[in-house]
Amino acid sequence: MAQEVRGVIAPGKNEPVRVETIVVPDPGPGEAVVRVQACGVCHTDLHYKQGGINDEFPFLLGHEAAGVVESVGENVTDVAPGDFVILNWRAVCGKCRACERGRPWYCFDTHNARQRMTLTDGTELSPALGIGAFVEKTLVAAGQCTKVDPSVSPAVAGLLGCGVMAGIGAAINTGNVGRGDSVAVIGCGGVGDAAIAGSYLAGAAKIIAVDIDDRKLETARTMGATHTINSRKTDPVEAIRELTGGFGADVVIDAVGRPETYRQAFYARDLAGTVVLVGVPTPEMRLELPLLDVFGRGGALKSSWYGDCLPSRDFPVLIDLHLQGRLPLDKFVTETIQLDEVEKAFERMNRGDVLRSVVVL
Numbered sequence: 001m002a003q004e005v006r007g008v009i010a011p012g013k014n015e016p017v018r019v020e021t022i023v024v025p026d027p028g029p030g031e032a033v034v035r036v037q038a039c040g041v042c043h044t045d046l047h048y049k050q051g052g053i054n055d056e057f058p059f060l061l062g063h064e065a066a067g068v069v070e071s072v073g074e075n076v077t078d079v080a081p082g083d084f085v086i087l088n089w090r091a092v093c094g095k096c097r098a099c100e101r102g103r104p105w106y107c108f109d110t111h112n113a114r115q116r117m118t119l120t121d122g123t124e125l126s127p128a129l130g131i132g133a134f135v136e137k138t139l140v141a142a143g144q145c146t147k148v149d150p151s152v153s154p155a156v157a158g159l160l161g162c163g164v165m166a167g168i169g170a171a172i173n174t175g176n177v178g179r180g181d182s183v184a185v186i187g188c189g190g191v192g193d194a195a196i197a198g199s200y201l202a203g204a205a206k207i208i209a210v211d212i213d214d215r216k217l218e219t220a221r222t223m224g225a226t227h228t229i230n231s232r233k234t235d236p237v238e239a240i241r242e243l244t245g246g247f248g249a250d251v252v253i254d255a256v257g258r259p260e261t262y263r264q265a266f267y268a269r270d271l272a273g274t275v276v277l278v279g280v281p282t283p284e285m286r287l288e289l290p291l292l293d294v295f296g297r298g299g300a301l302k303s304s305w306y307g308d309c310l311p312s313r314d315f316p317v318l319i320d321l322h323l324q325g326r327l328p329l330d331k332f333v334t335e336t337i338q339l340d341e342v343e344k345a346f347e348r349m350n351r352g353d354v355l356r357s358v359v360v361l
């Protein structure tokens with residue numbers, strides 16, 4: 001029997017989000033229903049609300065979540081009712097051209113639930129990133145559930161489901177940050193700070209945080225930044241070069257995703273260095289660069305989808321490192337809120353007041 005629960009939808013472009021009754025079908029073959037315990041508010045949810053991702057309104061927002069599996073459909077063997085899981089948006093297929101070549105973190109055919117959650121009048125909802133988790137219970141593909149140590153707090157665990165994993169992975173998986181590297185991170189929100197924490201974990205010797213908000217720079221220091229630059233007051237390219245012997249950083253991570261921050265990243269890296277774009281641009285943005293500089297500066301210009309993570313490989317390890325006191329995931333939770341406070345959380349995110357607001361249920 002389908003269940004009726006409360007959840008947060010974005011009804012239309014730039015309209016305020018609101019709490020509605022959501023109909024959650026019983027899990028079909030390969031699906032699971034998860035009782036959501038916590039779900040972080042990510043900038044990508046705001047992109048959805050603003051129509052920056054696509055026009056498939058109404059969206060069921062929320063996608064950085066952890067909870068307990070309530071029921072599973074036929075043919076589900078990897079998770080069972082009662083399991084504590086982080087939801088992921090990379091349930092790999094095992095069969096596409098990326099998976100077949102042994103690179104499942106690029107999987108081009110990830111699994112989501114086949115059935116749709118709806119409003120009570122039958123309107124189908126588009127779940128954000130194929131999850132939709134600002135809701136008491138959600139329907140996902142069983143492969144979207146990654147089991148982790150249940151002794152971690154759900155509010156902390158859920159963050160690994162998107163932004164924090166994207167940031168840590170941008171540094172460690174995509175940027176290959178290693179011992180002794182110099183790293184600069186542009187944009188110190190949840191994603192950028194996670195890139196800083198990931199770089200610290202990987203042994204980077206110099207970690208330069210760049211933001212336009214001094215409060216964000218202060219927090220970045222607590223995540224492991226060794227230097228900070230306010231790019232409203234100081235030219236970040238010159239400052240990063242100065243801090244790296246005049247050369248630029250080995251790896252520069254753009255966790256904002258705008259043409260101007262990308263250009264800063266491009267010129268703030270050393271010759272043969274790496275740029276990692278993890279911030280998500282909007283469709284109208286354009287980048288212009290001298291092609292000779294693209295060639296002449298060498299190195300690698302990479303994008304990081306979800307931190308090139310493999311949830312089954314990365315989530316349990318990062319939770320264990322957190323429980324051992326080696327990864328301060330708890331510092332990302334600025335506040336816990338209720339379902340009806342998501343709209344306010346977007347405003348606080350826009351004002352830069354929070355790293356992460358986390359809905360707890």
Ligand SMILES: NC(=O)c1ccc[n+]([C@@H]2O[C@H](COP(=O)([O-])OP(=O)(O)OC[C@H]3O[C@@H](n4cnc5c(N)ncnc54)[C@H](O)[C@@H]3O)[C@@H](O)[C@H]2O)c1
Pocket residue numbers: 042043044047162163166186187188189190191192210211212213216231255256257258260261277278279280281304305306307349350352354355
């Ligand atoms: N690639 C992925 O898989 C992935 C996953 C999650 C989120 N994201 C994206 O990452 C980006 C950051 O997300 P977030 O949740 O950390 O957002 P956020 O709003 O919490 O943080 C953004 C930060 O960037 C700073 N900033 C804004 N403009 C800047 C500028 N011009 N120069 C320097 N700093 C600037 C802000 O002050 C803020 O601290 C978003 O675009 C989001 O959609 C990508």
Ligand SMILES: [Zn+2]
Pocket residue numbers: 092093094095096097098099100104106107108109110
């Ligand atoms: Zn695949």
Ligand SMILES: [Zn+2]
Pocket residue numbers: 042043044045063064162163
């Ligand atoms: Zn996200």
